[in-house]
Amino acid sequence: MFIKNELVNFLNETRMYLNPMENKFLRLVLESFNKNFGFQMEIEECQHDNCDLRIDAVLKMKTQNMEFKFSAEIKSIVNLSVIGFMLHHKNDFSCAQLLVSNYINPIMAEKLKNNGINFIDAAGNAYINTPPVFIFVKGNKEKKEQAVSSMGKAFTPSGIKMIYALLCNKMLIDKSYREIAKTSGIALGTVGRVIENLKKLGFVIDMGSRGKKLTSSKALFDRWCIDYAEKLKPKLLLGTFEGPDDFWKEFHLEPDQGQWGGEVAAFKLTNYLKPENAIIYVIDEKLRDIVLQNRLKRTKKGNIEIFKNFWPIDAKQDKSIVHPFLIYADLLEINNQRTIETAKVIYDQNIAGYFRKS
């Protein structure tokens, strides 16, 4: 079953078909949705030949005399970055978006509704706003036994570090496990496990004697952004601090201390966004110096967030900002109008090129 998918993915970087687990999951959710709400929502066999954009599935919902189409996006977790992601891709397709997940909590349900993002989940929560159909249900409790959780064994904190390294350097996947471990900043024993899981998910193809290849890297990156925000980034937070208005213009930050992420990096890259909040990725031993040099005050709700950088120190690194992948991921999580617009620009100008067919 995987062979065919892998071959197709191999031939076309930008497409990603549902893997068997996602397919099964989607059918389960649709079944319960139809039962709960008395609609007929089903998967439409997509004409892949003419859709160049990545999409998980096209769904068709029938009522008495009408038919609606949705572009479905399946996500195993739902956080602010998912909302950012949905907003980024809001106008990619002619049909309305529909987020499909295992469980969407009441807070996220409200946020999704406020942003006009349709969703359904396995617990029976839903928001569908396609006049004359209107559904909004939240508060149903999470069901434990769902299968989606097993979809992401590669996306553990160290797995996320490794995937970042793989995305930044596509050649790395074909190097020795020791080199991958060193470049990613993770343990040797972890590398094999992550690769195995990436193979299962269809992101790595083993071509035997011809080595390994990273595939569907655009989809992998999209997934990485969300899991990074959920599982790795919170662990990296060293503290939040307060600075004066426009502090970042005068901020003293040496390249060997750390780099700008988030809005400031986005501004330096595009000139589009006037930063209001700052994210800085620092080498954690340098935190004290940075705080002292810039007279930062530690506060709970400061506008400066300082994170520990998780990639090994690169001697050639002399830029003042982090990799566009990280900047984009930071912006997605902020997800207001300004940052999403900027995220789009950065995606088009600085990221899309990594995923073009070669």
Place this chain on the structure above:
DNA sequence: TAAGGGGAATAGTACATCCT
């Protein structure tokens, strides 16, 4: 709210196998 029990993740290392 604090403590602590238990399980998952992972760093680090030892070892078997492969390659030159």
Place this chain on the structure above:
DNA sequence: AGGATGTACTATTCCCCTTA
């Protein structure tokens, strides 16, 4: 032979969930 490589294994850490 001897270094390089992937895998098996273990000790430790971390985090979540229960319990008082």
